[in-house]
Amino acid sequence: MKPNLPNLPISTPSLNHHVSTEQLQVCNSDALVQLLCNEMQPQVKTTSTSVQAIAKRIAKEVERICSKSSRIQTSGQIKSWLLNLARHRSQKCLRYYQLGSKKGRVELHSQLGAMVYRHIIISSSDLGFEARYNLIEDFLQAFYLEAIKAFRRENELPEDYTPRTQLELAEYMAFTEQYAKRRINLPSGNQQLVILRAQSFARRLPQETTVDIEQAVESAKTEEAESYQRHSAVQQVRSVMTAQSQFDPAEDSERDRVISELVKYLEAHGQADCIDYLSLKLQDLSAPEIDQILGLTTRQRDYLQQRFKYHVEKFAKQHQWQLVHQWLGAGLEQKLGLSSQQWEVFVSQLSEQQQQILQLKTAKQSDQAIARTIKCTPKQLQKRWTQMLEIAWTIRNGSTGMQAG
Incomplete structure (x- = not known):
């Protein structure tokens, strides 16, 4: 896993030589948004409207941070802090944008995984790497959901908001990284949010989880083990952030x-x-x-x-x-996802009329034209085609006991 990005230094931001006197003088909310837009726009391939929306959210976040921090309020350098924090956020967003969807997701996942690795433990249990890895994956799934909810809430976005563009995804990933690293004050000191969540997650795990997870990651050697591995809880698709490792x-x-x-x-x-x-x-x-x-x-x-x-x-x-x-790569051009041997079995199971429908579908004739040819209504054609797809699904899913060739 890759190392974490360095945290924002807590020393005075006046050392940042990028902050000019002119920039500090105009650093109100609108001017800050415009400054961020001017710096971000040349580095991204997206509309100015999208860039402005993200710049506004960054400005709003750093203004909230500065207003709530007594240290910043008493520093006498509020504008300097405001500008530095805003630039820190925008640069992090641009970094994820430049990494791209695939590498950005892997980078974020690796960072958070490294942060929580030693905290995902079960007392009195000696978890192997695979078992702990799976627990970390399960924990991060829940944490990503918490992060997107926090992102929506803090930016006053709709409850169903989801990042759509590469820049929006980069913004969300940058937010998630920063959200994970937030410091929470405790009587014994302060701790990063993601570590507190990981410790809480580990405490909720029952002792018998170890046995279950170890069994889940081993190859199924018995009928009982195979049944266990087919269980929906074991068959969960792992984290959203790494599900598309071959990004296209x-x-x-x-x-x-x-x-x-x-x-x-x-x-x-x-x-x-x-x-x-x-x-x-x-x-x-x-x-x-x-x-x-x-x-x-x-x-x-x-x-x-x-x-x-x-x-x-x-x-x-x-x-x-x-x-x-x-989407599944199982269109008619791919023989509905069947192997050559399975396709032969599929065709042999079709009636004469169904084979005619298949030929016409393969020839890319419209449903209306096919319905006229075989003398049925479009609704009847749809029903018959659905029956044919069900036959293909049954064969493809191995119900015939055939092996893909």
């Missing part, structure tokens, strides 16, 4: 579009609680954490999961099958 802007865009269309579909079907569930699953929260946030009993969550699964399958097989399959 096009793939990222497709993923965002799938999520956006799924949310629209759920909204149209009056499934607001499914949208809440989806947003939490995208943060890779465990079932107990989801229960706590949504205020659900285990039974209520099981029911919500089943309803969510039903709508996701309907969305994937009927409403937006092309979009979903394209």
Whole structure:
């Protein structure tokens, strides 16, 4: 893991030779925003509106810090502090922007992981590296969720705000790093926020967690172990910040579009609680954490999961099958994600009419044209195509016992 960035020095900021007398004289809120915009705009490929929005948020944050710090208020150098803190924030944002989405996420994840590594322990237990690593991943999942909530709250953003552009993501990552390093005053001294959270997380872990985690990271050697590893809690996709290790802007865009269309579909079907569930699953929260946030009993969550699964399958097989399959790399051009051997099995299981539908779909004819050709309504065609996709899904997921070739 990479070392932490140096913390902002606590000595007087007047030593910063970048601060000119002219800049200090005009350092009111609007002037500070304009100064940050002028410094950031040449270094990013985004609109001036986006840069200005981020500059305003940085200015607001540092103004809050300066107003609450008695040391800064009594220093006689408030403007100098204001400018230095603002530049510190903007430079950190630009650093993550220059790293890019993939490297920036890995950098932040590595920094926070290094900070909490020795604090994620279970008393009287000797955790191996893999087991501790998985615990750290689970902890950071929750911390990222806390950070985005704090980011929204402190910047008075909508509850559903999510960074969309590379610059917005860089701003969020810079905020998360700074949020993690905030010093919390305690009777025994002060401590960084992320370390306090990690210590609290470790204290809540039951002793038997060690056995569970060690089993989860070992290869499944028995039927019982295989069953354990198939359990949803073990199969959680790890942290949002490192999930896309092979970052591809096009793939990222497709993923965002799938999520956006799924949310629209759920909204149209009056499934607001499914949208809440989806947003939490995208943060890779465990079932107990989801229960706590949504205020659900285990039974209520099981029911919500089943309803969510039903709508996701309907969305994937009927409403937006092309979009979903394209994102999964399982479009018709890729034989619906089947191997050559599986494709032969799939085609052999189709009726004569279904094979005709497949040929016409492969030829990229419209649904209206296909419906006319096989003499059925568009709705009947959709139902038949869904049945065909279900056959392909069954084969692809190994229900036939065939191996991918």
